[in-house]
Amino acid sequence: MDEKTINILESGRAKFAYECAEKGVKLKEYKSYVKKLPMLIKTNGLASALCFYFANSSTAGKVKIDKAYGLVYRHIEEWLSKDNKQLVTFEQDKLAKNLLELDSYSYRAVTVEVLAFLTWLRRFADGLASDSDKD
Numbered sequence: 722m723d724e725k726t727i728n729i730l731e732s733g734r735a736k737f738a739y740e741c742a743e744k745g746v747k748l749k750e751y752k753s754y755v756k757k758l759p760m761l762i763k764t765n766g767l768a769s770a771l772c773f774y775f776a777n778s779s780t781a782g783k784v785k786i787d788k789a790y791g792l793v794y795r796h797i798e799e800w801l802s803k804d805n806k807q808l809v810t811f812e813q814d815k816l817a818k819n820l821l822e823l824d825s826y827s828y829r830a831v832t833v834e835v836l837a838f839l840t841w842l843r844r845f846a847d848g849l850a851s852d853s854d855k856d
Contacts, residue, residue: 735841737803741796742845750789752846758793759839767832768820771797775817800838801831 745751754774761770771794778784778791784798785791798816823831 738841739845746849748789752850755846
């Protein structure tokens with residue numbers, strides 16, 4: 722990738738993360754769950770970490786975005802399904818299934834992308850949280 726493409730991707734990632742954080746900080750646990758997820762991914766792997774968030778947010782296989790786990794999961798899913806990254810094609814509402822079908826190279830690339838997205842999301846969630854939610 723050339724430098725211009727990287728800058729476009731990074732600014733798009735930051736813009737989308739800001740929009741997500743604005744929605745997310747309305748839920749009490751959102752900031753905490755966003756902050757914990759990168760270490761969970763590094764420790765257990767992307768699929769395992771996201772399956773944990775999926776399990777804690779879904780009923781009958783449908784993610785509930787009124788729960789913080791579900792909203793974080795949905796934000797990652799939306800980011801990966803956007804078409805400007807040229808990683809892999811993700812079907813909306815099938816993130817967990819899609820992750821399990823990736824080859825190891827694609828899986829690592831998606832993991833790096835999710836961690837980069839979470840870096841921005843964590844910064845914005847921290848900055849947008851109300852004073853009572855700040856650490």
